[in-house]
Amino acid sequence: MSKRMKTILVWVGAAILGFALIQIAILTGWITRYYEMTLMLILINIMLAVGLNLIVGISGQLSLGHAGFMAIGAYTTGIVTKMMPNLGGFALGILGGVVLSGIVAYIVGIPTLRLKGDYLAIATLGVGEIIRITILNLDITNGARGLSGIPKLATWYYAYIVALLIILVAANYVNSSPGRATISVREDEIAAESLGINTKKYKMIAFMIGTMTAAVAGSFHATYYQLIVPSQFDFVRSIDILIMVVLGGMGSLTGSIFAAVFLGLLNHFLADYGAFRVILYAIALILVMIFKPSGLFGRKEIKASKLFNWKKKEASRS
Amino acid sequence: MSILAVEKLTKQFGGLTAVSEIDLAIQKNELVGLIGPNGAGKTTFFNLLTGVYKPTEGKITMNVDGKSVSLVGKRTDQIAAAGVARTFQNIRLFKQLTVLDNVLIGLHKKNNIGTIRSILRFPSFFKMEDRLRKEALELLAIFDLEDSADVLAENLPYGKQRRLEIVRALATKPALLFLDEPAAGMNPQESAELTQLIKKIQMEFDLTVILIEHDMSVVMNVCERIYVLEYGRLLAEGTPEEIRSNPDVLRAYLGEEH
Numbered sequence: 001m002s003k004r005m006k007t008i009l010v011w012v013g014a015a016i017l018g019f020a021l022i023q024i025a026i027l028t029g030w031i032t033r034y035y036e037m038t039l040m041l042i043l044i045n046i047m048l049a050v051g052l053n054l055i056v057g058i059s060g061q062l063s064l065g066h067a068g069f070m071a072i073g074a075y076t077t078g079i080v081t082k083m084m085p086n087l088g089g090f091a092l093g094i095l096g097g098v099v100l101s102g103i104v105a106y107i108v109g110i111p112t113l114r115l116k117g118d119y120l121a122i123a124t125l126g127v128g129e130i131i132r133i134t135i136l137n138l139d140i141t142n143g144a145r146g147l148s149g150i151p152k153l154a155t156w157y158y159a160y161i162v163a164l165l166i167i168l169v170a171a172n173y174v175n176s177s178p179g180r181a182t183i184s185v186r187e188d189e190i191a192a193e194s195l196g197i198n199t200k201k202y203k204m205i206a207f208m209i210g211t212m213t214a215a216v217a218g219s220f221h222a223t224y225y226q227l228i229v230p231s232q233f234d235f236v237r238s239i240d241i242l243i244m245v246v247l248g249g250m251g252s253l254t255g256s257i258f259a260a261v262f263l264g265l266l267n268h269f270l271a272d273y274g275a276f277r278v279i280l281y282a283i284a285l286i287l288v289m290i291f292k293p294s295g296l297f298g299r300k301e302i303k304a305s306k307l308f309n310w311k312k313k314e315a316s317r318s
Numbered sequence: 319m320s321i322l323a324v325e326k327l328t329k330q331f332g333g334l335t336a337v338s339e340i341d342l343a344i345q346k347n348e349l350v351g352l353i354g355p356n357g358a359g360k361t362t363f364f365n366l367l368t369g370v371y372k373p374t375e376g377k378i379t380m381n382v383d384g385k386s387v388s389l390v391g392k393r394t395d396q397i398a399a400a401g402v403a404r405t406f407q408n409i410r411l412f413k414q415l416t417v418l419d420n421v422l423i424g425l426h427k428k429n430n431i432g433t434i435r436s437i438l439r440f441p442s443f444f445k446m447e448d449r450l451r452k453e454a455l456e457l458l459a460i461f462d463l464e465d466s467a468d469v470l471a472e473n474l475p476y477g478k479q480r481r482l483e484i485v486r487a488l489a490t491k492p493a494l495l496f497l498d499e500p501a502a503g504m505n506p507q508e509s510a511e512l513t514q515l516i517k518k519i520q521m522e523f524d525l526t527v528i529l530i531e532h533d534m535s536v537v538m539n540v541c542e543r544i545y546v547l548e549y550g551r552l553l554a555e556g557t558p559e560e561i562r563s564n565p566d567v568l569r570a571y572l573g574e575e576h
Contacts, residue, residue, distance in 0.1 A: 004444070043441035166457045169437050176436035176443065177450065184423045187412040194368065194406075195490050196398035205433055299414070 003308050010304035015164055017135075022156070026171060035268075036156060040224050042264035043159040044217050048246040049256035050163075050170050051213030056242065057250035057299075059173055059206035060186030061113065062121040065128030066214050066241050071233035073097030073215025074222040075135055078147040081223055085151035094219040101215035104131070107210045113203045128238055136230045146224070146229030162220070166213045170253055173209060182206050182257040247288055249295030254302045259295075319383050321346045321526050322367075322494060329359075329366055329550075336362040338550040339376070349520050351541035352441045353534075353561075355570055359550040360530045361407060364496055368404055369394040382493045393435035397562050399427055402456045403492035405483045407530075413472035417463060417482055420471050421454040424489025435551075454489065460522070461485050461515070479507050479514070488519065495519075501533040509533050513540050538562070546570070 022039065026029045031039065048070060055063045084092065112123040135141045173179045182202040184192040189199050222228050244263055248255025266284060270277035286316030288296060320343040329337040335506040337359045344350050354360050365371045367378060369392050382401050389397050412420050425558045431446050433573055458464040461481050462476045466474060471482060487495060497516070501509040513536050520527050537544060544559060546554040548570045554561060561567055 037386075039432050073392045098369050172437045172439055173433065175431055176433075177422070177446070180419060180423050181426045181430075183415065184412055184426075186387040187414060188410050190370070190394075191412065191421070193394035194398055194404050195424050195486065196391075197423070208343075249527070257350045 003305060006308060007019065007304040010307065012162060013303075019157070019160060022160070028039060031298050038264055038268040039156050040154070040220075041161060041263050043156065043163045044224075045241070045260040046257050047159075047166050047213055047217035047220070047246060048241045048303060049248065049260045050167055050253055051210040051217070053245045053248075053250065053253060053256045054170055054173070054213075055207045055210035056245050057256075058179070058186065059182045059203050059254065061203055061207065062117065062275045063124040063207070063210070064121050064235065064238050064242065065126070065131070066122035066211075067233040067235070067237035068128030068131035069101045069105065069211040069214040070218035070221065070237070071131055071135055071228075071230065072101045073218030074228050074233065075147065075218075076100055076215070077219035078150045078222040078228050079140060081151050081153060082147065082149065085153075087153060089151075090219070090223060092151040094216055097215035098212045101210050102208050103202060105211035106204065109204050109207050113207060121228050124239070128233075128235060132230050132233055135233075141230075144230065146227060148227045149221050150226045150228065152223060152226050154220045158282065159220050159224075162216060163198075167253065168215065169209065169213070173206075174253065178202065183251075219254075236258050241285050243285065245295075247295055249297035249299060250298035251299040252295065252301055254297050254300070255297030258297065262296075320344055321348075321381055322528075323377075324367070325377040325379075325382070327363070327366060327378065328374045328404050329362055329371055330374045336550050337366060337373075338548075340550075340552050342545060342552070342555075344526060344528065346526055347520070347524065347541060349516070349542050350529065351537040351544040351558075352528060352530045352547065353532075353544060354538055354547035354553070357549075358547040360547055361469045361498060362496055362550075363547065364404065364530060366494065367397075368402060369397040381496070395427075398490060398492075401491075401493035402496065403487035403490045403494070404496040405480075405487055405498055405500060407477050407502060409483055411479055411483055411486070413470070415471060417458065417471055417474065418451070418454055418467040420482060420486050421489050422450055424486040425450050425454060428491055453559040457485050457489055476503060477511075479513070480504070484515070484519065487522055492525065494528065497527065497529045497531075499530055499532060501531060501536045504533075506535075509536050512536065514527055516540055 020030065048066060050061065052066045055061055061133065072289045076097035077090065080093035080096055081089045083089065108127045112120060112127065112187030115123050136144055181197045182205065184197060185202050192199055244259040245256055247263065266281060270280050273280065322344040324342040325342060327337060327340045328335065342361065352360055352363070362371065366373050367389065369389065373390055380387045380389055380400060387400055389400070428553065429446060429450055431442055436443050455464055455467060458467055463478060463482060466478065468543065471479065474482060501512050504512060517540060519525060519547060529537065529541060543560060544556065544561045545552060545559060546567050553570060554564045554567050556564065
């Protein structure tokens with residue numbers, strides 16, 4: 001069997017195993033309804049963090065407006081599913097959110113992606129706020145009161161499958177020639193240009209994929225919590241996602257997934273400590289930044305293909 | 319017809335004229351040197367040719383495969399795509415990436431199957447990926463770098479980093495290669511090896527090479543023709559022998575006789 005085939009099988013196996021373990025945990029009552037909320041939050045955060053990592057970690061463009069694109073997905077799906085309260089509506093809502101988010105990203109990307117570093121951060125922060133304030137002032141989104149009574153269509157297993165798909169899209173992109181071109185933009189823009197790489201194009205592609213996945217995450221948010229208000233998608237939410245990316249390691253998809261799980265669980269188990277929770281959360285972050293400034297995973301990935309390389313090396317050694 | 323024709327190229331930064339009315343014509347398969355004292359405008363001239371700076375005045379025309387293209391007003395990546403590759407005075411590798419990835423990125427532009435097909439993993443993706451890997455390793459082998467394929471570029475010794483930068487530039491399949499001080503920081507033995515290497519790649523890859531260099535032994539040994547710049551102006555042009563005995567060049571390098 002080819003190495004490629006084996007690698008795929010390992011991942012499919014791991015995905016099914018993960019699914020089965022969660023399912024068993026729910027059936028045996030390990031994961032209660034309350035725990036399920038944490039599970040859902042983690043899955044949504046994985047979608048967000050992986051998407052933002054494409055923008056921040058892979059293309060190297062600091063964006064602070066991720067929650068805004070999440071809001072686009074959430075409101076699109078919220079509005080559509082209220083009119084069409086079935087799975088078809090859910091799918092249509094996701095699709096609509098993704099398309100709308102992509103269009104907005106393209107329009108705001110043209111001027112903002114010319115900027116670098118701090119300037120881009122401020123500009124994207126502004127974009128996120130503009131989206132939120134627009135939603136706040138529209139009739140169709142019901143302003144500050146938000147949308148309530150959204151049908152509950154998202155379940156953890158849909159979220160699980162979609163999160164996997166998003167990881168797959170991101171990983172496939174990163175491990176391809178266009179993905180390498182995007183990484184080269186992060187590494188050295190001048191050198192990348194000298195090799196014929198259109199840096200603006202690849203920044204835009206990463207930005208669009210990232211914001212489109214944020215819209216998907218928003219769709220799940222809306223159809224799980226059933227109530228969305230603009231304040232859920234403010235600057236603080238963007239920072240939340242950025243923290244996951246930085247903590248896991250900018251440029252490591254594995255790191256983003258791990259950080260989303262880790263911070264989700266940390267939040268969950270510290271919930272009983274009230275305000276103390278926020279302090280512990282902050283201390284955990286500070287410790288990581290002191291001892292591992294590049295994030296828990298740096299730029300490393302867990303790859304099934306490495307498993308076979310390692311075996312091969314062992315074999316050649318003995 | 320010359321592969322690169324530069325006419326009256328001028329670049330002003332505010333009141334300062336860094337490059338002034340330079341005329342230059344380079345034939346296919348030539349190996350041309352560009353020398354001059356510090357601050358003569360050599361790197362500015364390179365940056366004008368590669369689109370990093372926009373010229374204030376003048377024309378740059380490239381003729382490849384019977385097609386004539388003006389390089390003025392084009393973006394750096396468009397110029398690179400048109401067949402101009404370069405290395406940098408202060409090496410600009412993708413330091414945090416492996417040697418192989420550096421070359422693969424060089425190969426990207428001419429072998430891009432597109433984002434959608436890459437994400438959906440079309441069969442063409444795997445075919446292309448295998449081909450790129452093979453091609454990159456072959457290129458590395460020519461430069462004795464294939465054993466370092468999985469090493470991070472920043473962990474290579476200095477001489478190999480310089481070589482890798484040339485490999486990466488060659489991966490773009492250029493017609494014209496600009497080398498900006500490739501021998502900078504090398505000892506005499508290393509620069510002698512480099513001289514051989516430059517000659518070799520010019521032959522094997524059917525290239526036209528333009529070389530900026532301070533190391534006179536490299537320039538005099540390898541270049542067929544030399545242009546000398548001083549204060550942004552073209553001071554002299556000729557074969558190495560002519561340049562060596564040109565009184566203007568001697569004055570620029572050694573100063574006036576008193």
